Amino acid sequence: xxxxxxxxxxxxxxxxxxxxxxxxxxxxxxxxxxxxxxxxxxxxxxxxxxxxxxxxxxxxxxxxxxxxxxxxxxxxxxxxxxxxxxxxxxxxxxxxxxxxxxxxxxxxxxxxx
Amino acid sequence: xxxxxxxxxxxxxxxxxxxxxxxxxxxxxxxxxxxxxxxxxxxxxxxxxxxxxxxxxxxxxxxxxxxxxxxxxxxxxxxxxxxxxxxxxxxxxxxxxxxxxxxxxxxxxxx
Numbered sequence: 446x447x448x449x450x451x452x453x454x455x456x457x458x459x460x461x462x463x464x465x466x467x468x469x470x471x472x473x474x475x476x477x478x479x480x481x482x483x484x485x486x487x488x489x490x491x492x493x494x495x496x497x498x499x500x501x502x503x504x505x506x507x508x509x510x511x512x513x514x515x516x517x518x519x520x521x522x523x524x525x526x527x528x529x530x531x532x533x534x535x536x537x538x539x540x541x542x543x544x545x546x547x548x549x550x551x552x553x554x555x556x557x558x
Numbered sequence: 559x560x561x562x563x564x565x566x567x568x569x570x571x572x573x574x575x576x577x578x579x580x581x582x583x584x585x586x587x588x589x590x591x592x593x594x595x596x597x598x599x600x601x602x603x604x605x606x607x608x609x610x611x612x613x614x615x616x617x618x619x620x621x622x623x624x625x626x627x628x629x630x631x632x633x634x635x636x637x638x639x640x641x642x643x644x645x646x647x648x649x650x651x652x653x654x655x656x657x658x659x660x661x662x663x664x665x666x667x668x669x
Contacts, residue, residue, distance in 0.1 A: 449601070478656070485566060487646055487659035488602065501656055535601050542655055549601030 449538050449550035457556045458526050464555060466521040470538030471548045476500075477519040479511060480535040482552070488535055494519050495541055526557045561585050564647055564660030573669050577634040581647035581660045584628065588649040591623050592657060593632045596644045605645075606632070637667045 450469040458464050470477050476495045480488035490503035494513035513519045517538075523530055533554050537547040564581045571577055579593075590609055594602035608614045611625045620633040630649070634641055644664050648657035 480659075485661065487562075487564070487648075487661040490656050490658070493656065501654065503656075537601075547602075547604060547657070549603065551599070551601050 449536055449548050451534075451536050451550035451553050453553060454551070455554045455556075457558060460526055460528060460557055462526050463522065463524045464526060466523075466534050466536075466553045466555070468519045468521070468536030468538075468550060470517050470519070470536075474538035474540055474548065475517050476539045476541050477513055477517065478537045478539070478547070479519070479521045480537065481505075482533040482535055484532070491521070523555075528557050531555060531557045559584060561658050562647060562649060562660040564663055566661055566663060568664040568666055570666045570668065571637055573637060573639060573667055575637050575667070577637050577641070577665060577667075579632040579634075579645050579647075579663050579665070581630050581649075582628055583630070583649060585649075585651070585658075586625075586628065587651040588658075589652050590650045590657075591621070591630050592648040592650075593619075593621055594646040594648060594659075596646060596662065598643075602646055634665075637665075639667050639669055641665060642667050 452467045478493040479491040482488045492502040497513045508524045510522045533552040535552045536550045562583045592607040593605045596602040606621045614621045618635045622631040644662040646662040647660040650657045
């Protein structure tokens with residue numbers, strides 16, 4: 446049983462560019478949450494998708510947007526990249542209310558230069 | 559003040575030691591408490607979760623919650639080098655289902 450799959454694993458982008466990160470949830474999970482983890486920090490909640498809609502959003506600017514597809518997979522888009530966007534981006538899947546059942550992917554390491 | 563405070567460490571202990579990892583929090587609405595383990599270059603994995611106050615044991619791991627003090631702990635007995643990782647506490651209210659994480663404590667268990 447595959448867990449959460451994220452792609453790509455590493456990415457280097459230039460300031461001002463746009464990036465798209467992808468996530469396939471664990472089988473049986475219908476909810477996808479995205480987190481940003483800066484070096485030496487805990488994961489910070491970006492937003493959560495359920496039934497193809499953004500259900501909750503953390504304190505992140507509109508440059509961060511997302512999408513969920515009918516097969517529950519999800520994308521995270523970041524526009525106008527800043528140096529401070531360099532971080533590990535984690536995708537977590539779960540069922541709608543089983544927050545304690547979060548399964549995380551290994552993340553995408555984004556470096557903005 | 560952050561909602562969840564956690565000492566980043568590193569905490570270095572010899573193999574076989576009892577390890578105590580702790581978090582404090584400020585939001586009295588938190589009801590669900592979780593501990594995650596994160597190995598280098600990996601995503602966090604859930605170790606344990608508890609509801610409200612009290613203790614919960616799972617093998618070598620014991621989670622403790624003291625809501626009156628807004629303080630939670632994770633104890634690891636007979637620590638092993640394979641326990642070397644970053645341990646993240648997380649907590650959520652009953653309504654949001656979105657965990658708020660601490661910054662994590664780096665644990666090093668040396669042989």
